[in-house]
Amino acid sequence: MKNYINVIGAGLAGIEAAWQIAKRGIHVRLYEMKPKKYSPAHKNDYFAELVCSNSFRANNIENAVGLLKEEMRFLDSIIIKCADMTSVPAGGALAVDREKFSKLVTKEIMENKNIEIIIDEIKSIPKDSITIIATGPLTSDDLSKEIINYLGKDYLHFFDAAAPIVSFDSINMNIAFKASRYGRGTADYINCPMDREQYLNFYEELKNAELAPVKDFEDKKIFEGCMPIESMAKRGIDTMRFGPLKPVGIEKPGLDKKFYAVVQLRQDNSEGSMFNLVGFQTHLKWSEQNRIFKIIPGLEKAEFIRYGVMHRNTYINSPMLLDSTYNLKDNSKIFFAGQITGVEGYVESASSGLIAGINAANLIFDKEKIFFTNETAIGSLVNYISDSSIRNFQPMNVNFGIMKKLDFRVKNKKEKNSIIAKRALKFLENLDF
Helix, strand or coil: CCCEEEEECCCHHHHHHHHHHHCCCCEEEEEECCCCCCCCCCCCCCCCCCCCCCEEEECCCCCHHHHHHHHHHHCCCHHHHHHHHCEECCCCEEEECHHHHHHHHHHHHHCCCCEEEEECCCCCCCCCCEEEECCHHHCCHHHHHHHHHHHCCCCEEEEEEECCEEEHHHCCCCCCEECCHHHCCCCCCEEEEECHHHHHHHHHHHHCCCECCCCCCCCCCECHHHCCHHHHHHCCCCCHHHCCCCCCCCCCCCCCCCCCEEEEEEECCCCCCEEEECCCCCCECHHHHHHHHHHCCCCCCCCEEECCEEEEEEECCHHHHECCCCEECCEEEEEECCHHHCECCHHHHHHHHHHHHHHHHHHHCCCCCCCCCCCCHHHHHHHHHCCCCCCCCCCECCCHHHCCCCCCCCCCHHHHHHHHHHHHHHHHHCCCC
8 A cells, every 4th residue: 555645625524534644654645625616515715614503512521522522632633622722612612713713723734744735626536545535514516426436325415504693793782691501601602582472473483484495406304403493493383492492591690580582692703703693503595584583682783794504414324334443344445534424513523534544544554443432432423323233324413322331320410421431531541542
């Protein structure tokens, strides 16, 4: 085998894979089609562009994604390192200034002497060396066709959606207020409260709103984990109140009042000048977003810095195709990484690139593959997506349900999760990687 590795795609997974390979002294050819060509969702020239939320979700190890991040810190993840360095206030979550994050990632990669950046659209799978395909859920049409022809398997499709962002200065803070749920952590979220009449008005308008036209490359399947707010409304009058508009545990300082529903906004940049509507992924026409979201109390004069968008996501039938290192079962020279494998979420995507990168490097050195067990968060995810017993494969976020259970009973959920987390980190400490 030649002493370089191809990585196709400079998203979260591709960047992580390239970093893990390069730090082991191996030359990487990193292919990225931006800025020559953009997918329907990408807008800027930087690597690791965040096209949906700016949140990497919970940061404590009693939460599965928090544990995954801690494992990745231990494994020297470039994505988590850059996220930590560009974080913005988000209570118990890790959220980032998305532009500063992508700029920092790009700087780190461009300054790495072992990474050769090639700006070009790859239309066929390279046959010259080991290759990691990390082209994401919006793989270009030509490469998609090539992958389909090569694998001989059908693709699966689903929608992903991004929430709108508004300027802080345009939020009416005489109505909206800062508070955290149950008073936990710092008051980082802006809350827009609704009474019953306001909620019902919002619900009716949203339920009957006009959607943006579906593009030729898209179908009508919706991924449950990123459901558009209008789809929630159509599922029932109280669906939103048990989801992103849940009022439980939110109180306005100095006011003894129960709210019927609450819309939350999360800080989107380090300056605190932009906030995104939490859980408001949407496929509404922009004019409808401007009209209907201004019904929300406190957002009557909201200035939309970015409207919500919806786009196609594509993933392969990984349980039939990949082993638990994201390596093709029938071709050791080809790995897949990122959302194209069916992992869902920023952190999960980067974690797949981390595993693929380590094991691709091991192939160069003729070393044994490193298999992460389901005692770890990072291992439980890859073991899930490569489980050949799964027949109806759907995208998966990391969660404690797919991790190895304890062999003794612990009644307190937080204590149980803490024990599982400590077991995972101990496993990594004893791993030779």
